[in-house]
Amino acid sequence: MQLNKIVEFHKALGDLTRVRIIGLLQQGPLHGQAIAGKLGLKPPTITHHMAKLREVGLIKEQRDKNTIYFSLNTNILENSAKSILTVGTGGDASMEMSVTAAERTAIINNFFTKDGKLKNYPAQRKKKLVVLAHMANGLEFGKVYPEKEINDYLKQFHDDYATLRRELIMCQYMYRENNLYELNPVELWWLS
Amino acid sequence: MQLNKIVEFHKALGDLTRVRIIGLLQQGPLHGQAIAGKLGLKPPTITHHMAKLREVGLIKEQRDKNTIYFSLNTNILENSAKSILTVGTGGDASMEMSVTAAERTAIINNFFTKDGKLKNYPAQRKKKLVVLAHMANGLEFGKVYPEKEINDYLKQFHDDYATLRRELIMCQYMYRENNLYELNPVELWWLS
DNA sequence: TGTCTAATTAGATAATAATCGAATTGCATG
DNA sequence: CATGCAATTCGATTATTATCTAATTAGACA
Numbered sequence: 479m480q481l482n483k484i485v486e487f488h489k490a491l492g493d494l495t496r497v498r499i500i501g502l503l504q505q506g507p508l509h510g511q512a513i514a515g516k517l518g519l520k521p522p523t524i525t526h527h528m529a530k531l532r533e534v535g536l537i538k539e540q541r542d543k544n545t546i547y548f549s550l551n552t553n554i555l556e557n558s559a560k561s562i563l564t565v566g567t568g569g570d571a572s573m574e575m576s577v578t579a580a581e582r583t584a585i586i587n588n589f590f591t592k593d594g595k596l597k598n599y600p601a602q603r604k605k606k607l608v609v610l611a612h613m614a615n616g617l618e619f620g621k622v623y624p625e626k627e628i629n630d631y632l633k634q635f636h637d638d639y640a641t642l643r644r645e646l647i648m649c650q651y652m653y654r655e656n657n658l659y660e661l662n663p664v665e666l667w668w669l670s
Numbered sequence: 671m672q673l674n675k676i677v678e679f680h681k682a683l684g685d686l687t688r689v690r691i692i693g694l695l696q697q698g699p700l701h702g703q704a705i706a707g708k709l710g711l712k713p714p715t716i717t718h719h720m721a722k723l724r725e726v727g728l729i730k731e732q733r734d735k736n737t738i739y740f741s742l743n744t745n746i747l748e749n750s751a752k753s754i755l756t757v758g759t760g761g762d763a764s765m766e767m768s769v770t771a772a773e774r775t776a777i778i779n780n781f782f783t784k785d786g787k788l789k790n791y792p793a794q795r796k797k798k799l800v801v802l803a804h805m806a807n808g809l810e811f812g813k814v815y816p817e818k819e820i821n822d823y824l825k826q827f828h829d830d831y832a833t834l835r836r837e838l839i840m841c842q843y844m845y846r847e848n849n850l851y852e853l854n855p856v857e858l859w860w861l862s
Numbered sequence: 863t864g865t866c867t868a869a870t871t872a873g874a875t876a877a878t879a880a881t882c883g884a885a886t887t888g889c890a891t892g
Numbered sequence: 893c894a895t896g897c898a899a900t901t902c903g904a905t906t907a908t909t910a911t912c913t914a915a916t917t918a919g920a921c922a
Contacts, residue, residue: 485685486684488689492678492681492683492684497676497677509869510869511867511868511869522870523910524869525871526910527910543919543920544918544919545867545868583786583804594776685879687881701898702899703897713898714899715880717901718879733889735889735898
């Protein structure tokens with residue numbers, strides 16, 4: 479995806495009014511005048527914003543008589559949101575995703591016991607990533623963990639929590655800043 | 671997360687120069703002058719943009735002598751990127767995430783056989799979502815599937831592929847448009 | 863056809879923000 | 893301390909864009 483599309487996409491979301499419109503549409507379809515009313519703006523302003531949202535494929539519209547109902551297009555531009563993360567890498571966001579569900583099942587069944595203990599640590603990169611993602615899944619986004627808490631959490635999988643912790647960081651599922659740990663946003667996971 | 675943070679985040683990515691900078695930094699740390707050189711801009715301009723990127727937590731910097739090396743902060747603002755998707759729902763992006771890794775293991779082990787077959791379909795919403803996500807994981811992002819292909823894919827899990835297909839759509843992992851199917855962007859998964 | 867309502871276009875204004883040159887700060891080292 | 897280099901601050905300029913009013917288009921219906 480070329481840079482310009484990425485930029486336009488984020489520009490569309492980089493405006494308070496448009497984000498508010500999206501918020502409204504999350505609750506259901508609305509027609510222009512209704513949006514204008516709820517936001518205290520005039521119809522032409524809404525037209526303006528809807529055009530921007532439409533350009534990046536964020537909304538759908540359906541005409542009924544002479545009023546147009548706008549709704550969110552869950553089909554947000556292919557990979558717009560995450561494509562920012564592969565700019566410059568020459569890669570494609572969907573490249574590393576090629577682990578099938580069946581493979582996942584197999585890997586997880588293979589490396590974890592029924593109680594969720596990690597039997598042993600995979601050497602193969604693909605398997606390692608599945609295993610790490612699986613463990614990282616139990617951590618909360620946005621929450622900041624002190625080292626002890628991370629250790630305790632990881633102990634449920636394996637006694638050698640230190641290795642797990644280091645691997646989580648090296649593979650970028652987590653990052654550390656003066657001994658506080660935090661999960662990386664999901665979108666970045668495609669990078670590793 | 672309040673609207674303003676979301677807007678600022680996307681504003682930061684809604685500028686061509688800044689997206690280019692991110693592209694450069696994906697390939698490794700750089701200092702200001704180097705960035706300026708590569709982009710054909712003057713140092714003050716870079717300072718300006720780095721300030722914006724810093725405000726939303728997109729970069730890290732490390733000083734060496736009197737030159738500062740910038741690098742991407744994989745720690746992109748907690749939930750900025752995905753929080754756009756819960757605006758207006760009254761929910762929080764991290765709310766439904768509260769399935770621990772251990773639970774996941776248990777659920778997947780419980781509902782799938784060793785061969786990856788779905789034993790039976792969970793009634794409980796939380797379990798259902800884990801199971802659906804697991805199956806959706808084997809589909810490729812951005813790829814458009816004809817109905818037959820989706821059916822074939824789902825058959826590997828259960829003979830009643832029609833139900834699975836319907837559930838994947840109802841829970842918004844997939845969407846359909848004139849009988850073509852496509853995965854929803856990951857970020858939307860938090861919605862359901 | 864005439865009227866109602868919703869959406870859009872056009873044009874103007876004001877606010878935001880990208881970029882630069884000039885001057886300044888800060889660090890390191892001869 | 894003086895010099896050199898990188899980064900920053902300041903102020904000015906220009907480009908972009910959000911918003912409005914007024915005028916126009918367009919569909920439905922009596």
